[in-house]
Amino acid sequence: MEQVLERAHAQRLDGADPLASFRDRVVIADPDLIYLDGNSLGRLPTSTGERLRAVVAGEWGAALVGSWKDWIELPSRVGDVIGEHLLGALPGEVVVSDSTTVNLYKLAAAALDARPDRRVIVTDDDNFPTDRYVLDGLAAARGLEIRTVTADPTHGPSLADIAGALDTDVALVSFSHVAYRSGALLDLAAVTAAAHEVGALTLWDLSHAAGSVPVALNSAGADLAVGCTYKYLSGGPGAPAFLYVRRDLQAQLRQPIWGWFGQRNQFAMGEHYDPEPDVRSTLTGTPAVLGLAAVDEGARLLADAGIDRLRAKGMALTSLLCELTDAWLAPLGFTVVSPRDPALRGSHLTLHHEQAWAICRALAAEAAVVGDYREPDRLRLGPAPLYTRFVDVWDAADRLRRLIAAGGHLPYAGPRTRVT
Protein backbone atom coordinates (compact mmCIF):
# COMPACT_ATOMS: atom_id res chain seq x y z
CA MET A 1 0.00 0.00 0.00
CA GLU A 2 1.24 3.46 -0.78
CA GLN A 3 2.12 5.27 2.40
CA VAL A 4 -0.54 7.99 2.48
CA LEU A 5 0.74 9.20 5.80
CA GLU A 6 4.23 9.95 4.56
CA ARG A 7 5.28 13.37 3.38
CA ALA A 8 6.73 11.80 0.25
CA HIS A 9 3.18 10.87 -0.79
CA ALA A 10 2.13 14.53 -0.61
CA GLN A 11 5.24 15.48 -2.57
CA ARG A 12 4.34 12.98 -5.27
CA LEU A 13 0.85 14.48 -5.52
CA ASP A 14 2.39 17.93 -5.93
CA GLY A 15 4.68 16.57 -8.62
CA ALA A 16 1.67 15.37 -10.59
CA ASP A 17 -0.45 18.49 -9.98
CA PRO A 18 -1.36 20.27 -13.23
CA LEU A 19 -2.10 23.45 -11.25
CA ALA A 20 1.23 23.51 -9.41
CA SER A 21 2.56 26.51 -11.34
CA PHE A 22 -0.38 28.69 -10.27
CA ARG A 23 1.23 29.06 -6.87
CA ASP A 24 3.74 31.37 -8.57
CA ARG A 25 0.91 33.63 -9.66
CA VAL A 26 -0.10 34.68 -6.16
CA VAL A 27 1.87 36.59 -3.54
CA ILE A 28 3.46 34.32 -0.93
CA ALA A 29 5.01 36.83 1.47
CA ASP A 30 6.02 34.25 4.09
CA PRO A 31 6.92 30.82 2.67
CA ASP A 32 6.68 29.22 6.12
CA LEU A 33 3.09 30.33 6.65
CA ILE A 34 0.52 27.70 5.69
CA TYR A 35 -2.59 29.56 4.64
CA LEU A 36 -5.75 27.48 4.85
CA ASP A 37 -8.19 30.38 4.84
CA GLY A 38 -8.46 31.12 1.14
CA ASN A 39 -12.16 30.42 1.49
CA SER A 40 -12.41 33.51 3.70
CA LEU A 41 -9.94 35.87 2.00
CA GLY A 42 -8.20 34.54 -1.10
CA ARG A 43 -4.51 35.25 -1.58
CA LEU A 44 -3.44 38.28 -3.62
CA PRO A 45 -2.75 37.46 -7.30
CA THR A 46 0.59 38.92 -8.43
CA SER A 47 -1.07 40.49 -11.47
CA THR A 48 -3.53 42.40 -9.29
CA GLY A 49 -0.88 44.77 -7.95
CA GLU A 50 0.24 45.62 -11.49
CA ARG A 51 -3.33 46.04 -12.69
CA LEU A 52 -4.25 48.31 -9.81
CA ARG A 53 -1.14 50.41 -10.32
CA ALA A 54 -2.09 50.81 -13.98
CA VAL A 55 -5.67 51.72 -13.16
CA VAL A 56 -4.62 54.20 -10.50
CA ALA A 57 -1.80 55.88 -12.41
CA GLY A 58 -3.00 55.59 -16.00
CA GLU A 59 -6.78 55.48 -15.90
CA TRP A 60 -7.49 57.55 -12.83
CA GLY A 61 -4.30 59.65 -12.57
CA ALA A 62 -3.78 60.47 -16.23
CA ALA A 63 -7.00 59.85 -18.16
CA LEU A 64 -9.28 61.02 -15.34
CA VAL A 65 -12.97 61.18 -16.10
CA GLY A 66 -12.33 60.08 -19.69
CA SER A 67 -11.80 56.57 -18.32
CA TRP A 68 -15.48 56.18 -17.59
CA LYS A 69 -16.15 55.06 -21.17
CA ASP A 70 -14.32 51.82 -20.24
CA TRP A 71 -15.13 51.69 -16.56
CA ILE A 72 -18.84 51.77 -17.21
CA GLU A 73 -18.63 48.35 -18.89
CA LEU A 74 -16.76 46.71 -16.01
CA PRO A 75 -19.73 45.37 -14.00
CA SER A 76 -20.93 43.44 -17.07
CA ARG A 77 -17.53 42.54 -18.47
CA VAL A 78 -16.22 41.10 -15.22
CA GLY A 79 -19.58 39.47 -14.56
CA ASP A 80 -19.37 37.65 -17.87
CA VAL A 81 -15.91 36.26 -17.06
CA ILE A 82 -17.21 34.88 -13.76
CA GLY A 83 -20.42 33.67 -15.35
CA GLU A 84 -18.83 31.84 -18.24
CA HIS A 85 -15.92 30.22 -16.46
CA LEU A 86 -17.19 29.60 -12.96
CA LEU A 87 -20.97 29.67 -12.81
CA GLY A 88 -22.26 28.00 -15.94
CA ALA A 89 -24.11 31.18 -16.93
CA LEU A 90 -24.68 32.75 -20.33
CA PRO A 91 -23.22 36.11 -21.37
CA GLY A 92 -25.43 38.85 -19.96
CA GLU A 93 -26.62 36.88 -16.94
CA VAL A 94 -24.05 38.02 -14.35
CA VAL A 95 -22.93 41.45 -13.14
CA VAL A 96 -20.56 42.54 -10.38
CA SER A 97 -22.02 45.13 -8.05
CA ASP A 98 -22.49 46.05 -4.38
CA SER A 99 -21.96 43.42 -1.65
CA THR A 100 -23.36 39.92 -1.40
CA THR A 101 -25.67 41.13 1.37
CA VAL A 102 -27.07 43.95 -0.73
CA ASN A 103 -27.41 41.72 -3.78
CA LEU A 104 -29.31 39.17 -1.71
CA TYR A 105 -31.68 41.88 -0.62
CA LYS A 106 -32.22 43.17 -4.14
CA LEU A 107 -32.86 39.78 -5.69
CA ALA A 108 -34.92 38.35 -2.83
CA ALA A 109 -37.15 41.43 -2.86
CA ALA A 110 -37.52 41.20 -6.65
CA ALA A 111 -38.47 37.52 -6.37
CA LEU A 112 -41.06 38.22 -3.64
CA ASP A 113 -42.57 41.00 -5.74
CA ALA A 114 -42.88 38.52 -8.60
CA ARG A 115 -44.95 36.16 -6.41
CA PRO A 116 -47.29 38.65 -4.68
CA ASP A 117 -49.94 36.17 -3.61
CA ARG A 118 -47.51 33.79 -1.87
CA ARG A 119 -46.33 34.36 1.66
CA VAL A 120 -43.55 31.90 2.50
CA ILE A 121 -39.74 32.01 2.19
CA VAL A 122 -37.89 28.72 2.64
CA THR A 123 -34.29 28.59 3.92
CA ASP A 124 -32.32 26.61 6.51
CA ASP A 125 -31.26 27.33 10.07
CA ASP A 126 -27.54 26.93 9.28
CA ASN A 127 -27.53 29.28 6.31
CA PHE A 128 -24.98 32.10 6.52
CA PRO A 129 -26.07 34.76 9.04
CA THR A 130 -26.39 37.62 6.56
CA ASP A 131 -28.68 35.47 4.41
CA ARG A 132 -30.92 34.65 7.35
CA TYR A 133 -30.98 38.26 8.53
CA VAL A 134 -31.80 39.69 5.10
CA LEU A 135 -34.60 37.18 4.58
CA ASP A 136 -35.90 37.79 8.12
CA GLY A 137 -35.89 41.53 7.45
CA LEU A 138 -37.84 41.14 4.24
CA ALA A 139 -40.31 38.82 5.91
CA ALA A 140 -40.79 41.26 8.82
CA ALA A 141 -41.34 44.21 6.48
CA ARG A 142 -43.87 42.33 4.38
CA GLY A 143 -45.59 40.17 6.98
CA LEU A 144 -44.32 36.96 5.40
CA GLU A 145 -43.45 33.64 7.01
CA ILE A 146 -39.96 32.15 7.06
CA ARG A 147 -40.17 28.37 6.86
CA THR A 148 -36.86 27.13 8.24
CA VAL A 149 -35.53 23.70 7.33
CA THR A 150 -33.34 22.23 10.08
CA ALA A 151 -29.91 21.51 8.61
CA ASP A 152 -27.80 18.61 9.72
CA PRO A 153 -24.65 20.29 11.11
CA THR A 154 -22.41 18.07 8.97
CA HIS A 155 -24.49 17.25 5.89
CA GLY A 156 -26.60 20.39 5.54
CA PRO A 157 -30.33 20.43 4.83
CA SER A 158 -31.65 17.20 3.30
CA LEU A 159 -33.51 17.10 0.00
CA ALA A 160 -36.38 15.31 1.73
CA ASP A 161 -36.73 18.05 4.34
CA ILE A 162 -36.55 20.75 1.70
CA ALA A 163 -39.19 19.00 -0.40
CA GLY A 164 -41.34 18.69 2.73
CA ALA A 165 -41.21 22.47 3.22
CA LEU A 166 -42.44 23.26 -0.29
CA ASP A 167 -46.00 23.99 -1.32
CA THR A 168 -47.84 26.52 -3.44
CA ASP A 169 -47.58 29.14 -0.67
CA VAL A 170 -43.82 29.35 -1.20
CA ALA A 171 -42.58 32.37 -3.12
CA LEU A 172 -38.83 32.01 -2.63
CA VAL A 173 -36.40 29.19 -1.83
CA SER A 174 -32.96 30.36 -0.76
CA PHE A 175 -29.98 28.20 0.22
CA SER A 176 -26.22 28.21 0.04
CA HIS A 177 -24.78 25.84 -2.55
CA VAL A 178 -21.80 25.09 -0.26
CA ALA A 179 -22.52 25.53 3.45
CA TYR A 180 -20.10 28.02 5.00
CA ARG A 181 -19.56 26.02 8.19
CA SER A 182 -19.52 22.35 7.19
CA GLY A 183 -18.75 22.66 3.50
CA ALA A 184 -21.77 20.46 2.66
CA LEU A 185 -22.69 20.72 -1.02
CA LEU A 186 -26.40 21.01 -1.69
CA ASP A 187 -27.78 19.59 -4.96
CA LEU A 188 -28.57 22.82 -6.79
CA ALA A 189 -30.35 21.17 -9.70
CA ALA A 190 -32.55 18.97 -7.52
CA VAL A 191 -33.59 21.79 -5.19
CA THR A 192 -34.24 24.09 -8.13
CA ALA A 193 -36.42 21.46 -9.80
CA ALA A 194 -38.38 20.87 -6.58
CA ALA A 195 -38.91 24.62 -6.10
CA HIS A 196 -40.08 25.02 -9.68
CA GLU A 197 -42.55 22.19 -9.26
CA VAL A 198 -44.48 24.33 -6.77
CA GLY A 199 -43.93 27.52 -8.76
CA ALA A 200 -41.37 29.10 -6.40
CA LEU A 201 -38.23 31.00 -7.41
CA THR A 202 -34.73 29.99 -6.24
CA LEU A 203 -32.02 32.30 -4.93
CA TRP A 204 -28.62 30.65 -4.42
CA ASP A 205 -25.74 31.94 -2.35
CA LEU A 206 -22.59 30.78 -4.14
CA SER A 207 -20.05 32.47 -1.85
CA HIS A 208 -18.25 29.23 -0.93
CA ALA A 209 -18.97 27.55 -4.24
CA ALA A 210 -17.69 30.06 -6.80
CA GLY A 211 -14.19 29.00 -7.77
CA SER A 212 -14.28 25.78 -5.77
CA VAL A 213 -16.96 23.66 -7.45
CA PRO A 214 -18.40 23.83 -10.96
CA VAL A 215 -21.77 25.56 -10.75
CA ALA A 216 -24.24 24.88 -13.52
CA LEU A 217 -26.71 27.71 -12.99
CA ASN A 218 -28.14 27.84 -16.46
CA SER A 219 -28.45 24.13 -17.15
CA ALA A 220 -30.09 23.66 -13.75
CA GLY A 221 -32.56 26.40 -14.60
CA ALA A 222 -31.62 28.31 -11.45
CA ASP A 223 -33.43 31.63 -11.20
CA LEU A 224 -31.21 33.90 -9.14
CA ALA A 225 -27.82 33.75 -7.43
CA VAL A 226 -25.34 35.91 -5.53
CA GLY A 227 -21.86 35.42 -4.16
CA CYS A 228 -18.64 36.91 -2.85
CA THR A 229 -15.56 37.64 -4.93
CA TYR A 230 -13.04 37.96 -2.10
CA LYS A 231 -13.03 34.27 -1.18
CA TYR A 232 -11.83 31.75 -3.79
CA LEU A 233 -11.98 34.47 -6.45
CA SER A 234 -9.21 36.47 -4.76
CA GLY A 235 -10.79 39.84 -5.52
CA GLY A 236 -9.53 41.40 -2.28
CA PRO A 237 -11.15 42.51 0.99
CA GLY A 238 -14.58 44.02 0.41
CA ALA A 239 -14.42 43.47 -3.34
CA PRO A 240 -17.80 43.93 -5.06
CA ALA A 241 -19.95 40.81 -5.29
CA PHE A 242 -21.57 39.10 -8.25
CA LEU A 243 -25.19 38.41 -8.95
CA TYR A 244 -26.94 36.27 -11.56
CA VAL A 245 -30.42 36.56 -13.02
CA ARG A 246 -31.54 33.94 -15.55
CA ARG A 247 -31.97 35.62 -18.91
CA ASP A 248 -35.68 35.02 -19.40
CA LEU A 249 -36.48 36.48 -15.97
CA GLN A 250 -34.55 39.70 -16.44
CA ALA A 251 -37.26 41.77 -18.06
CA GLN A 252 -39.91 40.55 -15.59
CA LEU A 253 -38.14 41.16 -12.29
CA ARG A 254 -37.77 44.55 -10.69
CA GLN A 255 -35.34 45.05 -7.84
CA PRO A 256 -36.14 47.63 -5.16
CA ILE A 257 -33.14 49.98 -5.39
CA TRP A 258 -33.99 52.19 -8.31
CA GLY A 259 -30.61 53.71 -9.05
CA TRP A 260 -29.35 55.52 -12.08
CA PHE A 261 -26.91 52.75 -13.06
CA GLY A 262 -29.91 50.51 -13.71
CA GLN A 263 -31.54 53.14 -15.87
CA ARG A 264 -31.93 52.74 -19.60
CA ASN A 265 -29.95 55.44 -21.39
CA GLN A 266 -28.57 56.58 -18.05
CA PHE A 267 -27.01 59.84 -19.18
CA ALA A 268 -30.26 61.14 -20.63
CA MET A 269 -30.96 61.87 -16.93
CA GLY A 270 -34.62 61.02 -17.54
CA GLU A 271 -37.35 62.15 -15.23
CA HIS A 272 -38.58 58.71 -14.19
CA TYR A 273 -36.96 55.36 -13.54
CA ASP A 274 -37.07 53.24 -16.66
CA PRO A 275 -34.75 50.28 -16.07
CA GLU A 276 -32.67 48.40 -18.61
CA PRO A 277 -34.59 45.33 -19.80
CA ASP A 278 -31.66 43.07 -18.83
CA VAL A 279 -29.42 42.16 -15.90
CA ARG A 280 -28.08 45.73 -15.76
CA SER A 281 -31.34 46.72 -14.09
CA THR A 282 -29.85 45.17 -10.93
CA LEU A 283 -27.06 47.76 -10.85
CA THR A 284 -27.56 50.65 -8.44
CA GLY A 285 -24.98 53.43 -8.18
CA THR A 286 -21.46 54.19 -9.31
CA PRO A 287 -19.40 50.97 -9.29
CA ALA A 288 -16.22 50.51 -7.25
CA VAL A 289 -13.76 50.60 -10.14
CA LEU A 290 -10.61 49.61 -8.23
CA GLY A 291 -12.44 46.69 -6.66
CA LEU A 292 -13.81 45.61 -10.03
CA ALA A 293 -10.35 45.67 -11.59
CA ALA A 294 -9.08 43.41 -8.80
CA VAL A 295 -12.02 41.02 -9.20
CA ASP A 296 -11.26 40.87 -12.92
CA GLU A 297 -7.69 39.71 -12.23
CA GLY A 298 -8.78 37.09 -9.70
CA ALA A 299 -11.54 35.76 -11.94
CA ARG A 300 -9.23 35.52 -14.96
CA LEU A 301 -6.66 33.65 -12.91
CA LEU A 302 -9.27 31.07 -11.87
CA ALA A 303 -10.53 30.89 -15.45
CA ASP A 304 -6.97 30.05 -16.59
CA ALA A 305 -6.73 27.33 -13.98
CA GLY A 306 -10.08 25.88 -15.08
CA ILE A 307 -12.90 25.02 -12.70
CA ASP A 308 -12.75 21.28 -13.41
CA ARG A 309 -9.08 21.11 -12.48
CA LEU A 310 -9.71 23.27 -9.42
CA ARG A 311 -12.51 20.97 -8.36
CA ALA A 312 -10.44 17.81 -8.82
CA LYS A 313 -7.59 19.25 -6.82
CA GLY A 314 -9.90 20.63 -4.12
CA MET A 315 -11.37 17.17 -3.59
CA ALA A 316 -7.90 15.60 -3.45
CA LEU A 317 -6.60 18.20 -0.97
CA THR A 318 -9.52 17.83 1.43
CA SER A 319 -9.39 14.04 1.06
CA LEU A 320 -5.75 14.00 2.11
CA LEU A 321 -6.62 16.22 5.05
CA CYS A 322 -9.44 13.87 5.98
CA GLU A 323 -7.11 10.85 5.98
CA LEU A 324 -4.48 12.61 8.05
CA THR A 325 -7.16 13.73 10.50
CA ASP A 326 -8.40 10.17 10.95
CA ALA A 327 -4.87 8.87 11.46
CA TRP A 328 -3.29 11.57 13.61
CA LEU A 329 -5.91 13.94 14.95
CA ALA A 330 -8.85 11.72 15.87
CA PRO A 331 -6.87 10.30 18.82
CA LEU A 332 -6.37 13.91 19.98
CA GLY A 333 -10.09 14.68 20.09
CA PHE A 334 -10.84 15.87 16.54
CA THR A 335 -13.70 14.65 14.38
CA VAL A 336 -14.44 15.50 10.77
CA VAL A 337 -17.74 17.40 10.62
CA SER A 338 -17.83 17.85 6.86
CA PRO A 339 -19.25 15.22 4.50
CA ARG A 340 -16.68 12.44 4.05
CA ASP A 341 -17.54 11.87 0.42
CA PRO A 342 -15.59 14.59 -1.44
CA ALA A 343 -18.34 14.78 -4.06
CA LEU A 344 -20.68 16.01 -1.31
CA ARG A 345 -18.54 18.88 -0.03
CA GLY A 346 -16.85 22.01 -1.33
CA SER A 347 -13.15 22.75 -0.91
CA HIS A 348 -12.96 23.17 2.83
CA LEU A 349 -12.94 20.68 5.67
CA THR A 350 -14.28 21.39 9.14
CA LEU A 351 -13.05 19.67 12.27
CA HIS A 352 -14.78 19.54 15.60
CA HIS A 353 -12.78 19.83 18.81
CA GLU A 354 -13.90 20.98 22.24
CA GLN A 355 -10.96 23.38 22.36
CA ALA A 356 -11.33 24.58 18.77
CA TRP A 357 -11.07 28.26 19.67
CA ALA A 358 -7.80 27.91 21.59
CA ILE A 359 -6.43 25.55 18.96
CA CYS A 360 -7.22 27.90 16.10
CA ARG A 361 -5.41 30.77 17.79
CA ALA A 362 -2.45 28.67 18.90
CA LEU A 363 -2.12 27.14 15.46
CA ALA A 364 -1.65 30.57 13.90
CA ALA A 365 0.55 32.00 16.65
CA GLU A 366 2.75 28.98 17.41
CA ALA A 367 2.69 26.88 14.25
CA ALA A 368 2.14 29.41 11.41
CA VAL A 369 -0.97 27.63 10.17
CA VAL A 370 -3.92 29.91 9.43
CA GLY A 371 -7.38 28.39 9.41
CA ASP A 372 -10.42 29.89 11.04
CA TYR A 373 -12.71 29.23 13.93
CA ARG A 374 -16.45 28.94 13.56
CA GLU A 375 -18.94 28.75 16.39
CA PRO A 376 -19.42 26.77 18.49
CA ASP A 377 -16.43 24.43 18.39
CA ARG A 378 -15.19 24.12 14.84
CA LEU A 379 -11.87 24.58 13.13
CA ARG A 380 -12.37 25.31 9.45
CA LEU A 381 -9.50 24.50 7.09
CA GLY A 382 -9.78 25.68 3.50
CA PRO A 383 -6.91 24.55 1.25
CA ALA A 384 -7.74 26.74 -1.78
CA PRO A 385 -6.85 24.58 -4.80
CA LEU A 386 -5.37 27.44 -6.81
CA TYR A 387 -2.27 27.80 -4.65
CA THR A 388 -2.29 25.26 -1.81
CA ARG A 389 0.14 22.35 -2.15
CA PHE A 390 -0.42 18.84 -0.88
CA VAL A 391 2.67 19.25 1.32
CA ASP A 392 0.99 22.29 2.88
CA VAL A 393 -1.89 20.08 3.94
CA TRP A 394 0.51 17.44 5.22
CA ASP A 395 2.62 19.98 7.11
CA ALA A 396 -0.48 21.66 8.58
CA ALA A 397 -1.81 18.38 9.94
CA ASP A 398 1.65 17.50 11.23
CA ARG A 399 2.07 20.86 12.96
CA LEU A 400 -1.41 20.57 14.40
CA ARG A 401 -0.82 17.13 15.94
CA ARG A 402 2.49 18.24 17.43
CA LEU A 403 0.93 21.39 18.86
CA ILE A 404 -1.87 19.49 20.58
CA ALA A 405 0.38 16.68 21.80
CA ALA A 406 2.60 19.29 23.47
CA GLY A 407 -0.38 21.15 24.97
CA GLY A 408 0.61 24.25 23.00
CA HIS A 409 -3.00 25.36 22.73
CA LEU A 410 -3.69 25.40 26.47
CA PRO A 411 -2.51 28.99 27.10
CA TYR A 412 -4.85 30.21 24.35
CA ALA A 413 -8.16 29.48 25.99
CA GLY A 414 -10.00 32.71 26.75
CA PRO A 415 -12.57 35.06 25.34
CA ARG A 416 -13.19 35.28 21.60
CA THR A 417 -11.71 38.22 19.73
CA ARG A 418 -14.00 40.48 17.71
CA VAL A 419 -13.08 38.77 14.43
CA THR A 420 -12.85 34.99 14.42
Ligand SMILES: *Cc1c(COP(=O)(O)O)cnc(C)c1O
Ligand atom coordinates in the same frame (compact mmCIF):
# COMPACT_ATOMS: atom_id res chain seq x y z
C1 LIG B 1 -18.90 35.31 3.14
C2 LIG B 1 -20.35 35.13 2.91
C3 LIG B 1 -21.20 36.24 2.82
C4 LIG B 1 -20.69 37.64 3.07
O1 LIG B 1 -21.51 38.63 2.55
P1 LIG B 1 -20.94 40.14 2.48
O2 LIG B 1 -22.07 40.95 2.08
O3 LIG B 1 -19.79 40.11 1.52
O4 LIG B 1 -20.41 40.48 3.84
C5 LIG B 1 -22.52 36.01 2.50
N1 LIG B 1 -23.00 34.75 2.33
C6 LIG B 1 -22.20 33.67 2.45
C7 LIG B 1 -22.75 32.30 2.23
C8 LIG B 1 -20.86 33.82 2.75
O5 LIG B 1 -20.07 32.76 2.89
